[in-house]
Amino acid sequence: MKIVLSKDFEVKVHFVLEDEKLTMLSDAKRDYAKNTLEFKGEKKSVYADLGPGSDNIVVVGLGKYEDLNHDVFRLAANIAAKTLETNKVKEASVIINKYDGYCTRKMTKSYIEGFLQNDYIFDEYLSKKTVKNVETISIIPIEGKDESAELALEETLGIMEGVNLTRKLVNTPSMDMYPEVLAKIAVDELSGLGVEVEVFDKDKIKELGMEAFLAVAEGSEKEPKFIVMKYLPKGEDKPAITLVGKGLTYDSGGYAIKPADGMYTMKADMAGSASVVGAIYALAKNKTENNVIGIIAACENMISGGAYKNGDIIGSMKGTTIDVVNTDAEGRLTLADAIYYAATKVNSSCIIDIATLTGACVVGLGEYTVGAVTNNKDLYKEVKKASKRSGEHLWLFPSFDEMRDLLKADFADLKNSTGRWGGAITAGLFLEHFAEEKPWVHLDIAGPAYSDKGWGYLPKGATGIPVKTLYDFVARKDMPIDEKYHKN
Template identity: 55%
Template sequence: MQLKINSNIDNALEVYIIDNNFDVEKIKPSLKKVLEEINYFESDNFKIFYYINESEKIYLVNLGDTKKLLLNDIRHLGFKIAKDLKSKNYSNININYFEVEYFESNIFIPALIEGFLQSNYSFDTYKTKKDTKLDFNINIKLPNNAELNERFLSEVENIVDGINITRELVNTPSIDLYPETLAQKAKEILEPLGIKVTVYNKKEIEDMNMHAFLAVSKGSAKEPKFIKLEYTPVKDKNSELIALVGKGLTYDSGGYAIKKPEGMATMMGDMAGSATVIGTMYALAKNNIQQNVVGLIAACENMISGNAYKNGDIISSMKGTTIEVKNTDAEGRLTLADALYYAATKTEANTIVDLATLTGACVVALGEITTGIVTNNDNVYNKIQEASEKSGEYVWKLPSFKETRDMLKSKIADITNSTGPYGGAITAGLFLEEFVEGKNWAHMDIAGPAYITKPYSYIPYGATGIPVKTLYNFVKDF
């Protein structure tokens, strides 16, 4: 997409974005009577009017009553306009924006452009006939009192690119994306941006005593990889370091607690946490955000073989804590346990955020569009919540009590990896807390929003790229 501000594209479609208070005579006096006849200005919701004759092409969008609009409505509007213009085969567009109530231009326009950008993603890698995509050439005309820096637009482009990187990784089936190829992808995507990517092999993982991570990987013929991503633009040794830890199960069969076929079909997406970390770090580096971040991914498959770990096993961990395995399908928390302990003890991070498609229980509790959060620090949660509001992505803090932690106690080991049917999203998060060594920490259970079966708003079927925007804004504003 080519974006310009206050320039002009000849022979382009003139798109006008107005609200109920706008005098349409400023555009074309003869339009006013036509629009009055169709009650164009009496709608509370978006209303589009398409006008064309031999000499001009006008695409009029009325926002209606803007005090009822959320920023996500503007993103959705951009998405809808872009889809509509693609169907009409328009790629050259002049967007004429007039100040509307309740929205500043440097907030409204980036949200609108994000919607345009979001409209162009589709996962067609494996289709012989590719989906139609249109590379828009857009000029934005602003009134004299409106402010918009091109930096805002390039920032949005880079964030959406990070979202689409995440989507592409999550959507790719495990026949092609497994620990080794995930590590290769991380290198290809991030190293050109100056991010240091270190990939540890099985022997090196063994040397780090990551027993829980290794136990999950034993059933697969694919070797596990521990991936470390280091983005350090701030050279001050006293600068804060944030650790982002992403669940990296490139395929989850459930192990000997095997999933049903319909549940297994989308389990290539069980590495959405790791893909989120990669997409977020891409956006941070592209936008030169001045905050040091380390990303950590314990990548493996959870498969069945004669070597696989079993229900009833007792395994150790990098920390030395012993774990009773009541359910081999509660595997993500085992890989994360070692990755979180590494973050807490082998890096200088004081703040740790983990991302994981961890529990079906979280989807039952909060639905497909909301991320559940378990945390030991309200300040970290508040920052994530503020970032989510800015991003138009939804989060909700889950409660935790001493009695809930007690559910993790095992009679034959230090802790158990499964507590039964009740409060599963909470106890899974509290299991992870055991390995953060008191560091400021939040766990984001993205099992619902990371991969969806029913598109909504500007969010597509399959991998969504949620919560790349939230994580990006969390780090940026930290």
């Protein structure tokens, strides 16, 4: 789908509030829509008059004014795109109205995103490729807001390219997406955008003392890769927001082997790393102004004669020893070394790690919500604001010393699993140990990163969550990355 500005096509798309006068319709059609079809502009409702002899118009309801938000705009545009697609409309003009309290540029971005969300497909492995009907959408800006619309279009295209890159990485089967491939794609996609990408091989990983990461990787014939991506528009001497993504390109569970149903979607266990690649792509593509570093410890968790075992005691880059209670609690082991590297080897103002970490998070919060653990509530509040603006749901778990005590082991410094109760919290607190008191937020995306059915305007398979949140958080011009967050 191509998005253009100010081009007049025969088919028109309008968005209306509930009980708003349908002035875009003729008297007869207005009466038919309101009285016969009972179209009143409720949220997600549609009136369509398309085809020969029609008015060639689509009207999508936004619902009540008091319930408006940018996700309502995204969803309405996505519904319009699906309606055009179903009716095999190739091109349409979209009329945008001004609403008090809503920034024109941000509202335009939301509408554009809603249309682009419907355009994503993953058909690389289908013998018959998918052909989309809608070829061109023209956004008709609010009068006098042409420049705002141009800026909104350019930024949204960059963001959605990053989101779709993440989706492609996650949706690709593990037979074709393993550490070496992930590292190569990071180099290929980011280097041309001014991002410095460095890939460490197994020898370098050993040299750094990343014993926890290497223990997880040992069971696979695929060599682990440690990937560092630096986008530093403010210069190397300024601190950076550091994003750390879980990079398990496949997780069998190791000797704590998963059941077959549990392994089927484990190609998605690298969604955290994919979201870091996608976010940095979008940030660099849009030439945002803040420093950001991405870090990925990429490997597979497999079974072999050399694989680590339940009951092993392993080391870590920090020097902390870890009792391996469960080899299927592997992501936190790879992240332990990656987060410690972020805290000690690069100039991080703060650290955000992103991981499909625990089933417990899905049990607690469901499929649609990202769970968070933090050592710094001020930092979390900023991430929360970014998630709200982005339409990605986020919820903070409580954390306290009694939960940290559960991580203490009898024969090692820590254990990597504490059992069923509060598992999403204790997994996050395990990672906290390696953040070295840097302001840090952990995002558990096990629920929303991958969907068997899709929801709202998001597709089946990889959703791209939380790329938009990460982008919004880093891209803000007022982000105080040169200042320390208040410790709390």
